[in-house]
Amino acid sequence: MELQTNVIYCGDCLTKLKDIPNECIDLIYIDPPFSSNRNYVAFWQEQEKRHFEDRFENVQAYIDYMKPRLRELYRVLKPSGSFYYHCDWHASHYIKMLLDSDYLFGYSNFRNEIIWKRAFSHNDPKKYGRLHDTLLFYTKSNKWTWNRIIIPYTQDYIEKYYRYTDKDGKKFLSRSLTAPGGRGPRYEWKGITRNWRVTRENMEELERQGKIFYTKNNIPRLKQYSEDIKGSPLQSIWIDILPVVTWSGEGLGYPTQKPVELLERIITASSNNGDMVLDAFCGCGTTVVAAQRLNRRWIGIDISPTACRVIANRLEKEFYIKGNRDFHILDMPKTVDELRQYPAFEFQNWAINALGGIPSKVKVRDSGIDGKLYPIEDIQKSKKEGMDLFGTIDNYIPIQVKRTDQVGRPDIDNFETAMKRDKRTKGIFVGFSFSRDAEKEVRRIQRDEGLEIECITVDKIIERQLNGRFK
Ligand SMILES: C[S@@+](CC[C@H](N)C(=O)[O-])C[C@H]1O[C@@H](n2cnc3c(N)ncnc32)[C@H](O)[C@@H]1O
Incomplete structure (x- = not known):
């Protein structure tokens, strides 16, 4: 097995880790979604909402889910490597017991429980505010990389x-x-x-x-x-790193986004220049950004294609490097069956991006326009002039996406209304398939109203992607 570096794998880390050879990673940090019943609402763009359901009903289900993934992570870690598990009160004690077992690191390789104060205050009724996260730090053996950090x-x-x-x-x-x-x-x-x-x-x-x-x-x-005296060696309670807040320059609007400073600290202490850093639940890519800043090689894995796209943008913006040349996003899903499993939001983003469009910023419940396709010259112009395409450039084709088979006539009619409202004469509708009635209605609208609606099926998008006709 050859190790590819500076890559983001899109998929479940359980399967993606199998592509990584034994004992080749110097440092692993993970921050998996916790065992909670909350729904996270993430704001990827200003007001664009995304829900990802927390799949774990109870702690046992969470532990069972994590166990084989942790075993794979343990396998790929070098004997001199370090491992950090970022968690909170939901499951940290259960996770510690699992990591302490001989199945994984073992009690003797436990190094620290780090407490990171991640909030200013928390109003938890009738109990103390829960405002810290826990980072469990293990090494694979009793010899490990360590760079002492001095805090003034x-x-x-x-x-x-x-x-x-x-x-x-x-x-x-x-x-x-x-x-x-x-x-x-x-x-x-x-x-x-x-x-x-x-x-x-x-x-x-x-x-x-x-x-x-x-x-x-x-x-x-x-x-x-x-x-x-320069200061004292860093201790296990960290209160000096502020959380990412929506109004901070760093914030991408993702509720579980961690500050780059936190990851820089971990990477500095537990790896050296050129070492290999892995984050198997990398979210919007904080670990890979910190690794890139500190001259480490890196691998990120995330199950969400949207997260993978966000990481690519983040890397390109911060480091002026290019996807497909300086780093690679691998295994973005391609089959119709895989796409059927996508949550609606992910599916919509996938379809619009695959067409070369831009998802709408504000999701008003089914306003009929999910994204817009702009002529390439306008996109280039807006980038050069730092303009916002939305609202300033009127030359676009609206895109509507339905994650269903047999898109029907009422769906086409709704889109027609939205097109008329936005004074568009051309539009694109994406679905898995279209009913005969829908196709008839498209022909009628063209004949009677002079509006052109192109119905594109998901398998056509995939086919065109494979032939390189879309970006
Ligand atoms: C708490 S977030 C990580 C946030 C990250 N530390 C950051 O700063 O952006 C957890 C991430 O794990 C991803 N995830 C969940 N299950 C996964 C799996 N089985 N394999 C890979 N990624 C997974 C989710 O899509 C989510 O982006």
């Missing part, structure tokens, strides 16, 4: 702990010079005999440098200047 002290901390000021105005805190537990060399220093942390020679040198501070009882202590 805050001004508050320095003011609180660096309470003393030297003659020359430098702030310092005093540290004990007494060795703990009777260890360290024993000698007398200025009338006090005990075990010290430093040798007599070092004590003399510190004295010469003016780095010893004496208490009221004449006990020597070491002066530690704030300017000599």
Whole structure:
């Protein structure tokens, strides 16, 4: 098996991971949808709504679902590799037990439970606000990549702990010079005999440098200047990384989108330049963006074709790199049967994108126009001039999509109304198949109203895609 890198696989990670050879990944981060009964409403574009049902009825079903996927992830991880599982209160304890088992990493390879404060506050009635996520950090063996991260002290901390000021105005805190537990060399220093942390020679040198501070009882202590200390090693409670909020520049409007800073931290600590990073539930691609920024190679997997398209756009926009050249989106579904399984929103986006159109921003329930097809020159012009195609360019063909067989005459009539309302003379209707009545109605509308409706079936789109007639 050859390993392809800088790729996004579209599909269930259980099957896609089987294309990845054993023990070739340095770092895995996953953030799967949790075991909850909520419906997530994602806003991919300004007001475009998307629901994805949370499929897990209860924790056991969730664990059963994750188990074989985790096993595959474990298989592809290098012996020196690290693994992070991002979860919340719904299932974190059950997941920990699963990961602790010998079937996966084992208790001895558990390294940290990281608490990430992901919200400012949470109004949970009659209980404490649940505002943190949990990241379970494991390694595959007892030798793993580790780059210590130092967090600078805050001004508050320095003011609180660096309470003393030297003659020359430098702030310092005093540290004990007494060795703990009777260890360290024993000698007398200025009338006090005990075990010290430093040798007599070092004590003399510190004295010469003016780095010893004496208490009221004449006990020597070491002066530690704030300017000599860069900070402290990163601990397991992370409160300094803010969540992605809809109004932040980073936000793509996806409710479970994680901040790139969080992933940059994990990737920095647990991998090196050129290492291979994998996210098997990569959503809108935060991990791959962070990996790309930090010069790592990466693989992303997501079951949602819309998510895969969002990632491609995100990469092209942020790094000025091109899909099909600098990175690849693989396995976007192609068969009619696969497309039948799509949720309505996904199907609609697929059809409109496959035709080279642009999905409508506002989804008013079946307003009759799901997307618009613009002449290529207008798209290029709008990109160059930074214009919004919608509303500013009038030269478009409306697209209506129905995820059904036997699209009927009433559907065609509704589309005719929408076309007239928008003063269009040409339109495209996509469905799995069209009834005879619908086809008759299309001919009547052309004859009597002068409106041209092109009915395109899904298998025709696929055929044209394969022949390269659509982008
Ligand atoms: C919580 S989101 C991940 C968000 C991501 N960390 C980010 O910052 O954008 C979970 C993602 O897992 C995807 N997903 C769900 N089941 C999957 C599966 N079996 N294989 C691959 N992806 C899956 C969903 O489509 C969703 O995009």
